[in-house]
Amino acid sequence: MVNRKLAKVLKFRYTILAAILVLLAAGLVLLPKYEKHEGINPEELLSNVISPERYITSDELAHKIINQDPSFLLIDVRDEENFKKYSLPNAINIPLKNLLKEDFEGYINQSQFDVVFLSNDNLYADQAWVLCNRLGYKNLHVLKGGINNWFNTIINPAKPNENMASIDFQLYSNRKAASMFFGVAYPEQVKKKPVVVKKVTPRKVVPIKKKKKLPVEGGC
Amino acid sequence: MGPLIPNGVIPYEWNSIIAILIGIAFGFVLEASGFSSSRKLAGVFYGYDFAVLKVFFTAALVSLIGILYMDYLGYVDISQLYVHPTYLWGAIIGGAIMGVGFVAGGFCPGTSLCAVAIGKIDAIIYVIGIMIGIFIFSELYFIFQPIYDGSFLGNITLMDSFGVNRYWFVFIFTIIAIVVFVIADIIRKKQKKIFY
Numbered sequence: 563m564v565n566r567k568l569a570k571v572l573k574f575r576y577t578i579l580a581a582i583l584v585l586l587a588a589g590l591v592l593l594p595k596y597e598k599h600e601g602i603n604p605e606e607l608l609s610n611v612i613s614p615e616r617y618i619t620s621d622e623l624a625h626k627i628i629n630q631d632p633s634f635l636l637i638d639v640r641d642e643e644n645f646k647k648y649s650l651p652n653a654i655n656i657p658l659k660n661l662l663k664e665d666f667e668g669y670i671n672q673s674q675f676d677v678v679f680l681s682n683d684n685l686y687a688d689q690a691w692v693l694c695n696r697l698g699y700k701n702l703h704v705l706k707g708g709i710n711n712w713f714n715t716i717i718n719p720a721k722p723n724e725n726m727a728s729i730d731f732q733l734y735s736n737r738k739a740a741s742m743f744f745g746v747a748y749p750e751q752v753k754k755k756p757v758v759v760k761k762v763t764p765r766k767v768v769p770i771k772k773k774k775k776l777p778v779e780g781g782c
Numbered sequence: 783m784g785p786l787i788p789n790g791v792i793p794y795e796w797n798s799i800i801a802i803l804i805g806i807a808f809g810f811v812l813e814a815s816g817f818s819s820s821r822k823l824a825g826v827f828y829g830y831d832f833a834v835l836k837v838f839f840t841a842a843l844v845s846l847i848g849i850l851y852m853d854y855l856g857y858v859d860i861s862q863l864y865v866h867p868t869y870l871w872g873a874i875i876g877g878a879i880m881g882v883g884f885v886a887g888g889f890c891p892g893t894s895l896c897a898v899a900i901g902k903i904d905a906i907i908y909v910i911g912i913m914i915g916i917f918i919f920s921e922l923y924f925i926f927q928p929i930y931d932g933s934f935l936g937n938i939t940l941m942d943s944f945g946v947n948r949y950w951f952v953f954i955f956t957i958i959a960i961v962v963f964v965i966a967d968i969i970r971k972k973q974k975k976i977f978y
Contacts, residue, residue, distance in 0.1 A: 588953055
């Protein structure tokens, strides 16, 4: 009895299989579509965000620039106007809104150089960092404190007090030396040379006496 | 997560070993379902046995639907899968030649090796023929090269070149497949029964 029932069902086995296929294919069409997020997954991004390698301090950067380290690219994400006013030596200007354009991908998406983003503060640079990090680009860093901090530490370092640790003095002298490299002049560095006034000896003018033409004397 | 080997879930060195295991399983299933018989294979051209058509059509559909589901659920990244490059005229001419060989010999290259494994003499002759064909092709490669390398279209898929939504494409493809199966069944029933 059971076998006969089973046989009845099995008579339609190909129909059932075909129906399953159609159902599965229709399921694909009807499934709610969702946007797949590109790039790395959120957990990885979070672990990158809290990684200490994310920031590079202005002292480290100055050290690299002075030693002519060829392994990094400075990318200024401010707009062109600010970039023209002031930027770090050899920085490339990629404004934040143009960051993901194809023209600039070659600078950011590569594994040969360390990329250092910089902006006035580190706000925009951080945004650029997150955007590029999500796309899975490698070796990205942000200049801690941006150009403002660069100014306060390297270009115009604060002088330590007498009661500060010797390490601060060491840091100050390093920064001062660095600032000299970047073209800051200090008063004690500029020694006034005594002005030597040369006595100008007047030229002696030796007049050449012209020979007076002798009056033609009568002869003959 | 997937594909497993490119994403390092399975070490790269396992590639060939897994290929051999899958190959053995594939050969076993081919033989077990009677695909080492040239009469059964040629049946699709004479209308008395459509097993070849049904099996390979179904295999394509199942893998297609399966991959799309796995991609949807995030188990396989479909963009990382290998897409065979298209050389249009090379594929058309090569396909026609292979079709003629299929009708004449009753095997396709895979099933012929399968039949050699169980000792069929016609399959052995067939494989020797394949070897001679390969030899001629290699020796005359300089003549065939423009066809072989020409009309290169890149690693395209049907969905790319027609610009259709892939889910709709698969659905329509499934319907077409089932209609083809039904028609094949009707044709087979009209044919005189052949015992082989």
